Amino acid sequence: xxxxxxxxxxxxxxxxxxxxxAFARPRxxxxxxxxxxAQTAVLxxxxxxxxxxxxxxxxxxxxxxxxxxxxxxxxxxxxxxxCVALYRGIERRLWLVLLTLALYSATALDTxxxxxxxxxxxxxxxAVLVVAVYILLSFPxxxxxxxxxxxxxxxxxxGAVLVWGAxxxxxxxxxxxMPSASCQGECPRNPVRIVGRGAAVGDVLAVASWSLxxxxxxxxxxxxxxxxxxxxxxxxxxxxxxxxSVLAVGATFAAAAVARAGGAAPATLERLGWFSTAxxxxxxxxxxxxxxxxxxxxxxxxxxxxxxLSAGARDLDARRVLADALGDPSLTVAFWRPQRREYxxxxxxxxxxxxxxxxxxxxxxxxxxxxxxxxVHDAALDAxxxxxxxxxxxxxxxxxxxRLEADLRASVADLRASRARLASAADAGRREIERNLxxxxxxxxxxxxxxxxxxxxxxxxxxxxxxxxxxxxxxxEETIDxxxxxxxxxxxxxxxxxxxxxxxxxxxxRSPLPVRVETALPGRFAxxxxxxxxxxxxxxxxxxxxxxxxxxxxxxxxxAHAGRVAFEIRDDGVGFDVHDVDDVHGGHGxxxxxxxxxxxxxxxxxxxxxxxxxxxxxxxxxxT
Amino acid sequence: MxxxxxxxxxxxLIREALTRLLGDSDEIELVAVxxxxxxxxxxxxxxxxxxxLVDIRMPPTMTDEGIRLAAQLRRTHPxxxxxxxxxxxxxTYALALLEGGSEGRAYLxxxxxxxxxxxxxTIETVARGGSIIDPKVVEALVHRPSSxxxxxxDVLTPREREILVEMARGASNAAIAETLGLTKRAVxxxxxxxxxxxxxxxSGDISRRVRAxxxxxxxxxx
Numbered sequence: 001x002x003x004x005x006x007x008x009x010x011x012x013x014x015x016x017x018x019x020x021x022a023f024a025r026p027r028x029x030x031x032x033x034x035x036x037x038a039q040t041a042v043l044x045x046x047x048x049x050x051x052x053x054x055x056x057x058x059x060x061x062x063x064x065x066x067x068x069x070x071x072x073x074x075x076x077x078x079x080x081x082x083c084v085a086l087y088r089g090i091e092r093r094l095w096l097v098l099l100t101l102a103l104y105s106a107t108a109l110d111t112x113x114x115x116x117x118x119x120x121x122x123x124x125x126x127a128v129l130v131v132a133v134y135i136l137l138s139f140p141x142x143x144x145x146x147x148x149x150x151x152x153x154x155x156x157x158x159g160a161v162l163v164w165g166a167x168x169x170x171x172x173x174x175x176x177x178m179p180s181a182s183c184q185g186e187c188p189r190n191p192v193r194i195v196g197r198g199a200a201v202g203d204v205l206a207v208a209s210w211s212l213x214x215x216x217x218x219x220x221x222x223x224x225x226x227x228x229x230x231x232x233x234x235x236x237x238x239x240x241x242x243x244x245s246v247l248a249v250g251a252t253f254a255a256a257a258v259a260r261a262g263g264a265a266p267a268t269l270e271r272l273g274w275f276s277t278a279x280x281x282x283x284x285x286x287x288x289x290x291x292x293x294x295x296x297x298x299x300x301x302x303x304x305x306x307x308x309l310s311a312g313a314r315d316l317d318a319r320r321v322l323a324d325a326l327g328d329p330s331l332t333v334a335f336w337r338p339q340r341r342e343y344x345x346x347x348x349x350x351x352x353x354x355x356x357x358x359x360x361x362x363x364x365x366x367x368x369x370x371x372x373x374x375x376v377h378d379a380a381l382d383a384x385x386x387x388x389x390x391x392x393x394x395x396x397x398x399x400x401x402x403r404l405e406a407d408l409r410a411s412v413a414d415l416r417a418s419r420a421r422l423a424s425a426a427d428a429g430r431r432e433i434e435r436n437l438x439x440x441x442x443x444x445x446x447x448x449x450x451x452x453x454x455x456x457x458x459x460x461x462x463x464x465x466x467x468x469x470x471x472x473x474x475x476x477e478e479t480i481d482x483x484x485x486x487x488x489x490x491x492x493x494x495x496x497x498x499x500x501x502x503x504x505x506x507x508x509x510r511s512p513l514p515v516r517v518e519t520a521l522p523g524r525f526a527x528x529x530x531x532x533x534x535x536x537x538x539x540x541x542x543x544x545x546x547x548x549x550x551x552x553x554x555x556x557x558x559x560a561h562a563g564r565v566a567f568e569i570r571d572d573g574v575g576f577d578v579h580d581v582d583d584v585h586g587g588h589g590x591x592x593x594x595x596x597x598x599x600x601x602x603x604x605x606x607x608x609x610x611x612x613x614x615x616x617x618x619x620x621x622x623x624t
Numbered sequence: 625m626x627x628x629x630x631x632x633x634x635x636x637l638i639r640e641a642l643t644r645l646l647g648d649s650d651e652i653e654l655v656a657v658x659x660x661x662x663x664x665x666x667x668x669x670x671x672x673x674x675x676x677l678v679d680i681r682m683p684p685t686m687t688d689e690g691i692r693l694a695a696q697l698r699r700t701h702p703x704x705x706x707x708x709x710x711x712x713x714x715x716t717y718a719l720a721l722l723e724g725g726s727e728g729r730a731y732l733x734x735x736x737x738x739x740x741x742x743x744x745x746t747i748e749t750v751a752r753g754g755s756i757i758d759p760k761v762v763e764a765l766v767h768r769p770s771s772x773x774x775x776x777x778d779v780l781t782p783r784e785r786e787i788l789v790e791m792a793r794g795a796s797n798a799a800i801a802e803t804l805g806l807t808k809r810a811v812x813x814x815x816x817x818x819x820x821x822x823x824x825x826x827s828g829d830i831s832r833r834v835r836a837x838x839x840x841x842x843x844x845x846x
Binding site: 138182435439442443444446447449450451452453454457479480481484487488492493494497498502505509542581 | 634637639641642644645681686687688711713714716718720733735737738739740764783799825
């Protein structure tokens with residue numbers, strides 16, 4: 001069972017396109033099953049005949065035979081449209097097709113004199129109105145694409161229930177729905193009547209039902225107009241004929257309602273009735289015209305696409321090429337990453353298929369059976385099923401190139417994220433060690449020192465013992481100092497609590513060389529950023545202390561500017577040759593600077609020369 | 625009269641050791657031993673200590689609870705002295721402690737705790753409203769680099785620098801004289817000279833002096 005709202009189609013024709021060198025016409029999709037089309041044709045024909053015969057026997061029509069033929073022709077036209085749609089795969093819900101045909105045929109009963117049948121006919125009209133509005137608004141996607149459409153259908157349904165409900169509950173005699181039919185006081189009795197309201201009620205509610213019909217159709221026309229404004233090129237072709245015919249029918253019913261309310265003569269109404277029948281016939285024709293327009297567009301689109309691909313530019317933007325050819329600017333392409341089993345866009349970022357009825361449709365392009373790309377496009381393109389798939393198939397090579405590029409970008413992003421996680425985990429580990437040292441070992445040693453002092457004070461007579469205890473105490477103090485240094489080296493608490501400026505000042509204070517620190521920072525940064533800058537500066541300062549020579553001075557500056565944190569450690573010492581491999585690796589451990597900084601997405605450069613001092617310069621993004 | 629002392633430290637070992645150290649002394653009356661800042665704040669209300677010893681790093685955030693407690697007590701119980709204990713010699717923490725004023729505030733490294741004499745002296749000083757800063761912290765401050773090419777301390781003579789360090793530690797003029805082997809008059813002369821050269825406001829109050837000097841040393845002009 002497909003999840004509601006998603007419509008995903010594949011393009012089996014793509015393999016064919018791959019194997020034939022030139023652009024080959026894709027095989028027809030198997031589309032709708034033949035049995036369904038046959039069933040519809042047979043049923044439709046039968047219903048057309050039946051309805052036509054029924055109408056031809058109506059006592060309320062002026063030219064019943066002609067009306068009968070027209071009725072039959074209308075149902076036949078609807079059957080034809082339904083068969084084409086089923087065959088092409090545009091409509092797959094056989095039940096909906098059969099239901100619509102049956103309901104419309106049932107409306108023929110309204111023209112008969114028998115009260116029960118007439119009532120059934122009226123109910124059929126109510127149902128037909130709602131179903132028609134639904135179909136008009138959900139073509140060709142097969143579902144209502146937006147809130148407006150859903151609102152119109154809901155309002156029509158409610159209106160139909162109210163008006164026809166009132167009619168059936170209160171009218172003494174049931175009026176005819178078709179404007180051409182008039183029963184003038186001989187209307188069939190209402191078998192379902194519940195409450196009596198006087199004879200005029202029937203007339204009022206007849207006008208109401210025509211007004212509702214007109215209103216619903218005009219609302220449909222307005223909704224379709226708005227939809228056309230944002231639809232892709234193909235959408236305009238499928239929708240414009242339908243829009244025109246819907247407006248025509250709606251206008252006719254509006255005129256009829258106005259005429260009847262104004263007490264027009266039956267002859268006027270009869271003429272309006274001919275109009276309504278004629279315009280109703282245009283609706284199935286409009287559907288056919290729409291489908292034909294989509295077909296023509298598809299042909300042109302594929303021609304354009306192949307021409308573009310043959311022109312053979314190297315750096316094609318896959319998305320742009322497909323969107324231009326198919327006339328859908330909202331089209332997007334995502335590429336399959338087999339190792340991660342996910343789709344990513346051209347930049348390498350993961351993409352989810354759209355869920356729910358959002359007016360979007362998804363087509364998967366395959367190569368040798370495996371997914372290659374996912375094209376998400378306006379659902380209007382489904383009016384020509386197989387178009388998007390064929391386009392994808394024709395563009396396989398372009399898509400494959402684009403896929404490789406996207407995969408590469410995604411891999412780079414994965415790598416970067418992995419490095420950042422590793423660095424962050426390492427930092428967290430260090431902070432943990434520092435905390436444990438502080439909370440555990442240091443506290444113990446301090447307490448130990450205090451107890452030794454205590455014990456020393458207790459000893460009164462034994463000088464030897466007291467001296468030993470004193471020495472132990474002094475040793476313990478040294479241990480505490482060393483431990484404090486160690487903890488500070490692992491991860492300085494002052495960096496956590498007070499940030500870069502204080503931490504760097506602290507480093508400077510301990511350095512054997514004079515170190516000047518200048519910072520211009522607006523505040524704190526993420527721990528990973530501060531740690532990267534701190535440890536990088538620390539390493540650089542320590543290197544300067546080791547190698548710059550006596551008498552050198554070091555200047556450290558850290559500034560934040562334009563979303564980045566820039567740091568520089570400069571010394572005026574002896575320098576070294578950056579191109580000399582020995583110098584770089586033999587103790588000038590400046591290569592590890594790069595790892596730390598790169599893990600957060602930053603850069604670092606070392607410049608130095610014999611006798612010219614050394615400058616370490618780098619920057620990192622200010623946010624992770 | 626015995627000084628009433630309260631203690632707050634999340635380490636059981638430290639609490640034990642301090643209890644033993646302070647409990648024996650006649651000059652000290654240990655009125656409260658707590659495991660975190662909240663407990664101590666409550667105990668201050670009920671037990672009315674004169675001085676409290678607080679660890680800086682305590683639950684719940686393990687960052688600067690002790691310093692925040694000192695600031696809170698400055699508002700609610702200004703007569704209570706606070707001695708902050710820390711394992712870190714970094715002067716940043718001491719400066720943070722003195723931000724709310726230096727009267728009755730001291731910063732000691734936990735290394736000092738073993739010496740009963742020093743601890744008692746600190747407690748007494750703080751109880752009187754004085755201010756003591758651990759020498760190791762002062763040392764770190766004095767060696768801290770400034771952003772200017774020449775340190776502002778360059779204008780001082782070596783002797784004046786020694787006196788500056790002693791002042792930063794919170795010593796009185798008499799104590800400085802004794803430590804450095806000078807007469808009180810000489811000490812006073814040097815002090816005036818130091819304050820004049822560094823352009824600091826002179827104050828007879830020792831604790832205010834400590835603060836002025838420490839803030840001067842801790843300045844990190846960018």
